[in-house]
Amino acid sequence: MSDLRAKYLEQIGAAPDAAALEGVRLAALGKKGEIALKMRELGQMSAEERQAAGPALNGLKSEIDAALKARKSALEDAALDARLKTEWLDVTLPGRPRPTGSIHPISQVMEELTAIFADMGFAVAEGPQVESDWFNFDALNIAPEHPARQEHDTFFMHRAEGDDRPPHVLRTHTSPVQIRAMQAQGAPIRVIAPGRVYRMDMDQTHTPMFHQVEGLAIDRDISMAQLKWTLEEFCRAFFELDEVELRFRASHFPFTEPSAEVDIRCSWDNGQLKLGEGNDWLEILGSGMVHPHVLRAGGIDPDQWQGFAFGMGIDRIAMLKYGIPDLRAFFESDLRWLRHYGFAALDQPSLAAGLSR
């Protein structure tokens, strides 16, 4: 009996896992286990023998049983410890950085259109947003009584009494950069001028600040046909279309003669806009041949040189290209909103650095 006891207690203590332990239990206490066999032998014993062996056997049985239970819970504790160790989570680790911020649709479109015009030989010209009214109006052949100057369109800069500097405005278009480019570099010229412009205008589709890109090409024999080719080429590249069709509508601007507003062929299907096909037209820019008065104001001889100019709304073409239905994306610049339209987080550190400057 003490041999049995020693054997099983040792096996229990050595059982490496629950399965091994169950094996020991069956061998000892199972129906055909060694203890059960011994119990059966009790029947063949004399009464005295039985009186001594019975309780001893029962004692052994419960001792083994208790040892099994103890070993089982020890094994479970060890398993739990091991699991806790592998599943350990260091909450003090710094989080993985997620790229934040996103390039603004307007910035992206400015980069896109600058690249396309650069391929056609256009450099970028700039001018101030607070502009003298001479550059913004007079030099562009806009007479003092022209409606564009009137208070409801133009933001005039305040002047203190006695301030005799020339009157200034927030530029109402990028066209004054035409004059600045002419004065700065003379003919020939091929420039675009993207930037902010301001008008006192505020409704669902207008905001007091918006963006235009001006185009100006001056040479000995620049023609309207070249204007048309340039704009078609631009639209094909910018809107990523094989075919675009532009419609030139006779119009009037004081600084071009003749003048044309340009529409792009499109269709509206269930509120879904498609460019390049359909029976609708969407205005995207104003254009024309540079007026001789304007060339002269820029210091260029209109008998020697001629050119075309155009002015295009950047917000408008950005919305068209990216299917942005309203101006929220531009002014709230909500990241979730921008991501919805595919504007990814900045992942080019160099670009991000450049933009934050």
Ligand code: PHE
């Ligand atoms: N400056 C004009 C506007 O803001 C656009 C334009 C530019 C038209 C150049 C003709 C030539 O509406």
